[in-house]
Amino acid sequence: MRRADGEMLLLWTLPVLGVIWISAFLVFPGFVHPMSPTLSAEQVAAFYRDPENLPRIRYGMIVFNWFGVGLIPILALIALQIRRMAHRTPIFSYALIACAAGGPTIFLMADLFWLLAAFRPERDPQLTLLLNDFAWVTFSSQVGFLIAQSVILALAIYLDRQERPVFPPWVAHFNLVVAALLMPAAFVGAAMTGPIAWDGLLTFWVRNVAIGVWIAVMGVVLARAIARQRAEGDAVEA
Amino acid sequence: MNSGAEKRLMLVWLALSAITLAQLGIGSVGAQAGLAPAAIAASAIGIALIKVRIIIREFMEVRHAPVLLCRLTDLWVVLTGVMLLGGHLAGTAFPKR
Amino acid sequence: MNDGKRELWIGWWTLVVFYNVYGLLFFVVTRTQPPPEPSLTPAQVVQWFAERRHGLIYGYAFVFIVGGATAIMNATLAYSIRRMSVSRAFAYSYLVIYALATLPGMLIMGVACTVGAMRPDRDPALMSWIYDFAFLSFEGTMGVFLIGSLVWMVAVLLDENGVFPKWFGYLNLCNALTEVVVAPAWIFKNGAFAWNGTIAWWINMGVFVTYTIVFLTLLRRMILREDFGTGALP
Amino acid sequence: MNGRPEAVRFVPGQPDMWAFVLFEGFVFTAYFTAYVFSRARSPGLFLQSQAHLDLRVGVFNTLVLLASSWSVARCVQAAREGGYRAATRNAFLTMSFGFGFLVSKLREWVVAIEHGFTFTADEFSSFYYFLTGIHFLHLLIGFVALAVAVHQLRSPAPHSQEIVETCATYWHTIDFLWVLIFALLYVMR
Numbered sequence: 001m002r003r004a005d006g007e008m009l010l011l012w013t014l015p016v017l018g019v020i021w022i023s024a025f026l027v028f029p030g031f032v033h034p035m036s037p038t039l040s041a042e043q044v045a046a047f048y049r050d051p052e053n054l055p056r057i058r059y060g061m062i063v064f065n066w067f068g069v070g071l072i073p074i075l076a077l078i079a080l081q082i083r084r085m086a087h088r089t090p091i092f093s094y095a096l097i098a099c100a101a102g103g104p105t106i107f108l109m110a111d112l113f114w115l116l117a118a119f120r121p122e123r124d125p126q127l128t129l130l131l132n133d134f135a136w137v138t139f140s141s142q143v144g145f146l147i148a149q150s151v152i153l154a155l156a157i158y159l160d161r162q163e164r165p166v167f168p169p170w171v172a173h174f175n176l177v178v179a180a181l182l183m184p185a186a187f188v189g190a191a192m193t194g195p196i197a198w199d200g201l202l203t204f205w206v207r208n209v210a211i212g213v214w215i216a217v218m219g220v221v222l223a224r225a226i227a228r229q230r231a232e233g234d235a236v237e238a
Numbered sequence: 239m240n241s242g243a244e245k246r247l248m249l250v251w252l253a254l255s256a257i258t259l260a261q262l263g264i265g266s267v268g269a270q271a272g273l274a275p276a277a278i279a280a281s282a283i284g285i286a287l288i289k290v291r292i293i294i295r296e297f298m299e300v301r302h303a304p305v306l307l308c309r310l311t312d313l314w315v316v317l318t319g320v321m322l323l324g325g326h327l328a329g330t331a332f333p334k335r
Numbered sequence: 336m337n338d339g340k341r342e343l344w345i346g347w348w349t350l351v352v353f354y355n356v357y358g359l360l361f362f363v364v365t366r367t368q369p370p371p372e373p374s375l376t377p378a379q380v381v382q383w384f385a386e387r388r389h390g391l392i393y394g395y396a397f398v399f400i401v402g403g404a405t406a407i408m409n410a411t412l413a414y415s416i417r418r419m420s421v422s423r424a425f426a427y428s429y430l431v432i433y434a435l436a437t438l439p440g441m442l443i444m445g446v447a448c449t450v451g452a453m454r455p456d457r458d459p460a461l462m463s464w465i466y467d468f469a470f471l472s473f474e475g476t477m478g479v480f481l482i483g484s485l486v487w488m489v490a491v492l493l494d495e496n497g498v499f500p501k502w503f504g505y506l507n508l509c510n511a512l513t514e515v516v517v518a519p520a521w522i523f524k525n526g527a528f529a530w531n532g533t534i535a536w537w538i539n540m541g542v543f544v545t546y547t548i549v550f551l552t553l554l555r556r557m558i559l560r561e562d563f564g565t566g567a568l569p
Numbered sequence: 570m571n572g573r574p575e576a577v578r579f580v581p582g583q584p585d586m587w588a589f590v591l592f593e594g595f596v597f598t599a600y601f602t603a604y605v606f607s608r609a610r611s612p613g614l615f616l617q618s619q620a621h622l623d624l625r626v627g628v629f630n631t632l633v634l635l636a637s638s639w640s641v642a643r644c645v646q647a648a649r650e651g652g653y654r655a656a657t658r659n660a661f662l663t664m665s666f667g668f669g670f671l672v673s674k675l676r677e678w679v680v681a682i683e684h685g686f687t688f689t690a691d692e693f694s695s696f697y698y699f700l701t702g703i704h705f706l707h708l709l710i711g712f713v714a715l716a717v718a719v720h721q722l723r724s725p726a727p728h729s730q731e732i733v734e735t736c737a738t739y740w741h742t743i744d745f746l747w748v749l750i751f752a753l754l755y756v757m758r
Binding site: 037087088089090091092094095096097098099101102105106109126127129130133134137138141142143144145146147148149151152155159183186187188189190192 | 339340341342343345346391392393395396397398399400401402403404405406407409410411413414417430431433434435437438442443445446447449450452453454457458461465
Binding site: 500501502504505506508509512515516519522523526527528533534538541542545 | 585592606695
């Protein structure tokens with residue numbers, strides 16, 4: 001009988017987290033039809049003052065505040081798998097752990113700006129606009145840790161030279177593609193309209209879909225790697 | 239304790255303390271003697287650097303140290319002197335409005 | 336090429352390339368360093384943003400893209416501490432402290448400058464607030480580097496494996512002290528102690544650049560010296 | 570003789586500590602230069618503000634620190650000759666002098682602040698609190714260094730003369746930096 005180490009429990013939080021994130025995403029009225037950066041201060045203030053929107057902004061962002069950091073256990077599991085790879089040093093697993101806190105912390109900052117804007121919607125529209133800008137720019141532009149996460153994972157997989165590598169090589173290619181898709185979002189400040197703007201095709205849709213697909217694919221790949229690790233462990237014990 | 243070494247340390251301390259006490263009067267004496275402010279500044283810095291060098295040579299035992307360390311510490315003393323005088327002259331040349 | 340050292344070399348080259356790119360982005364592209372005066376009037380701040388609008392937006396976009404590279408840099412340095420004879424707690428503390436440092440150390444400034452540059456027609460009083468937020472978050476973030484350097488110092492001084500020379504331990508103290516010296520930047524709007532001042536910026540930057548060049552050189556020597564052979568994985 | 574023949578040249582303590590002394594020395598040279606430059610740019614203001622300081626207190630501080638340097642030099646000398654009890658006594662004596670300086674400095678600050686001579690009062694006061702403050706921080710670290718030396722001298726294991734000398738070198742650095750700060754803040758008029 002295997003000791004209950006809780007890894008499976010952590011892994012199964014992922015689908016639950018997925019449901020919560022998608023629900024919160026749909027609840028926040030600024031996401032379903034992403035707000036345009038071209039809105040004037042008065043229009044942005046009106047968005048927050050709208051009695052239809054206000055509760056949805058608050059409840060959506062409160063849920064994100066609760067569960068924004070929910071991905072960290074999954075990243076920790078990936079770091080553990082990197083530790084099993086045929087590396088000479090723990091540098092890649094350290095690096096992934098160093099990334100793990102960055103993404104959620106930045107998302108948390110964006111979340112705070114949205115909640116602050118919604119806390120007193122009667123505030124001077126210029127101030128609401130400022131908070132809204134900070135929220136959207138923080139949310140959109142901060143892809144650095146996600147890119148680093150994917151690149152580190154890809155490098156770790158490429159350098160995992162053993163008979164049966166922990167993750168198959170296509171996972172590395174996949175991670176590099178995701179990293180490339182995340183990059184345009186960093187330029188969010190450059191345009192108010194078009195694909196780069198924060199409601200644009202590249203910055204909003206491609207980036208967020210890429211993050212979603214990455215989480216789903218890595219969840220499956222991670223589950224397989226853990227299952228194999230356990231099967232091998234059982235075989236050794238038998 | 240080795241009495242020669244002890245005596246030397248005491249003399250060094252006495253000398254340093256005597257210079258410090260002498261510094262009590264340097265500003266007023268200099269001003270009364272009609273010395274230029276730059277000269278008073280230079281003498282204050284000069285005396286301080288002499289004290290610093292005595293501390294380094296005697297208390298810190300650099301006089302027994304390899305030549306490189308002697309040179310490096312002397313370089314620091316000289317450089318500090320040059321920088322302080324240079325800073326003073328540069329500041330005098332560009333007074334604040 | 337020694338296969339056993341490839342991860343270390345990846346880490347080292349990331350450090351070298353990153354520091355150069357970082358210097359280029361901050362000093363040349365965004366022109367936010369050396370820092371401008373804290374005493375600018377709101378109207379002058381608006382003009383400051385207008386003058387370097389594209390540099391700020393595109394420069395910080397690149398900072399955001401490569402910013403995550405700090406993770407692999409910190410991991411490499413944490414590993415060097417892991418090689419020392421001290422507790423692993425030192426390596427882990429270093430890793431976490433510097434992972435945290437990236438945010439206030441540069442990303443918040445980037446976000447603030449992007450927000451400022453995006454809407455040049457914003458109320459000048461708010462632009463002035465954004466300007467203060469950008470520079471004070473960047474320079475006024477002291478604790479992470481203060482404690483980080485001290486953790487590193489203690490690890491080097493106690494280490495018996497000779498991973499880094501003892502004088503580097505003491506140099507960490509010099510670097511830690513500059514984080515104390517920068518504190519008046521929160522108080523003064525001009526003079527030597529302001530965020531662009533001789534003491535709070537120029538001298539501190541001199542110490543930091545020396546410190547960085549020194550630890551890059553020492554890290555390279557450590558990697559060259561490392562002998563993994565063909566034995567079991569550490 | 571004192572264990573080491575006169576002719577043999579040696580570095581007192583770890584050479585690593587000397588790297589620190591020189592580096593930190595250059596950093597302080599830079600601070601001092603910034604001070605002298607600012608002072609020469611507005612001599613009137615500095616002279617006027619300097620009236621808040623009592624030269625006699627500065628002299629007292631300097632004498633106390635010089636005495637501490639003397640006693641730590643005696644500590645090194647005694648330890649070198651195997652006189653560990655005398656060495657420990659001198660180390661504690663150094664600590665007391667250091668403590669005397671600390672109390673005197675704190676008192677000077679409190680009195681000055683009560684007279685409205687605060688960190689932000691004027692340019693001279695900023696430099697005064699900065700230079701004395703950063704020196705004070707070095708002094709606090711110096712107590713750690715002395716504690717390390719005392720620990721070495723009292724431990725039953727073989728005593729490391731090198732560590733004692735390293736700690737003493739650090740302590741002398743506090744002393745000679747103060748000698749310069751004293752000249753710049755109190756004596757220079």
